[in-house]
Amino acid sequence: MLEVKQVHVAFKNQLLLQNASFTVEDASITCLVAPNGTGKTALLNVICGLLPSKTGGIKCNGISLRSKRRAFLHQLFFVQNADDLFANLTVKDHLRYVKKMWQSRIDIARVLTQVELTTSQNKQIQQLSLDKKQQLLLAMAIVSDAPVVLMDEPLNGLDVEATQKFEQIFMSLREQGKTLLIASHQLDSVGRVSDKILFLKEQQILTVENLGQDIATQYAEMYLI
Template identity: 35%
Template sequence: MPYTVWHINTVEERWSCHIMIKLKDVELSFPNKKHVLNDVSLDLDQKEVVGLVAPNGTGKTTLLNVIMNNLKPDHGFVEIDGLRYESNRRIKEIHQRICAFPLENELFGELSGYEHLKLYKNMWQSQVEITKLVNILKMGTYISQRVDTYSLGMEQRLCFAMVVASDTPIMLLDEAMNGLDPENVALISGQIQELRDSGKLVIMVSHLLDNLQSLADRVLFLREGKIAQDLNMHERRDNFLKMHAAPSLLSKLHADAVLDVFQGQALIDLKKMDDAAQRSFVLELMANNISYRIEPLSLADEFRLTFHR
């Protein structure tokens, strides 16, 4: 189901600096799939980049659709800046505060990229300078061309620019980096950081875990319809030992200490070993010339442990 685009004809006084999304006990099932969302409660504040991570088909886009009111939960509620989707007037008022990454079928092939940006600027009556935005995102060589001539990467950059052009306090980005090369991933990432620093709440669905590792302030893992992990990326986290998977040495450890073995690398939970055992094991690694690192879990590690262990 595509995101709803609301045509805003009048805009009340610009929103206050504090914007928050609140989800309380949200549940949603489909006829062929029960508990796609299962008792989801969240408080999301302004000036955050929030990553939403899960395997494909497990509720990420559904959650964004609930936030946008394209899907109504069976139970619970959504609040945007203290407002609920209770009437058409409230829906319009809320959608002045929020913009979602357009779907491919929401682009008009016969229009230029520039016309799409102007459309979004006018819909939300924002003050964004389109020419400046085009230059920042390096879109000048094709922004005047019809969108039906665009490559996937060009479309993705345009869709991101459309969200930025709205200048809403809350921005929902569903796989905004899909189809982009590393240079453009870095370009979009830099702009997302600037949006956050300017006070925006940016919620982004992404499978680029290394990118989220450096970009997000908070990462949510959605599993079986629930928030399985809520990671504050600025908090100090425990260290783990990552080593080449040497079976002869791993066999000496308690089974609970070996969290994961993946692509020839083993992940060891140091909390399962006392200080003396840790020192002894590291010395044995060094004596056998086995490479190792001691560091916190990466998002890729967290993903495997959450969804594939």
């Protein structure tokens, strides 16, 4: 379980979230939704300790980021932007690194097959298209075997078929007991995979259960009307 309580998020002197609180339940998919520039990525960075929060607290499976940072970070894996990949390293190099750092027992060859990267495993990142880089980021999350996975716009650059494949993997990870927090503007996908949606608005977070409602209409009513 991921618990965020009374967290203050600011970036470049702009207040993005004030006293924000929410919980991401075990074995669930929660989607973080808001217009661009309103703080989705900043919030993920705060949760991972990459940006500071002067107030509140964050716990992952009962472990506090503030008091037990190393143990906290071992509980989660943050799928960052593809630009953060190492251009001169190969796909397999990245997966080996993740497996070692997270002390994982996941079989890399199986994951390469699962995300359809077997034929690209020895290619350098600079040789990959955006969709292949997105596949690698997902593969890294799987290989980490972390109980909590954070993803920032993992569907960017994917066609319809690849998006459906990613959604199937998300739901498979949930069935395995993994907890996912996904920032996404792909509202159709959000509606298909999420158990709960976190809307960011006016520096607050509104938690909404996904009961099969039209997410695009709900988004429009919240931000566009």
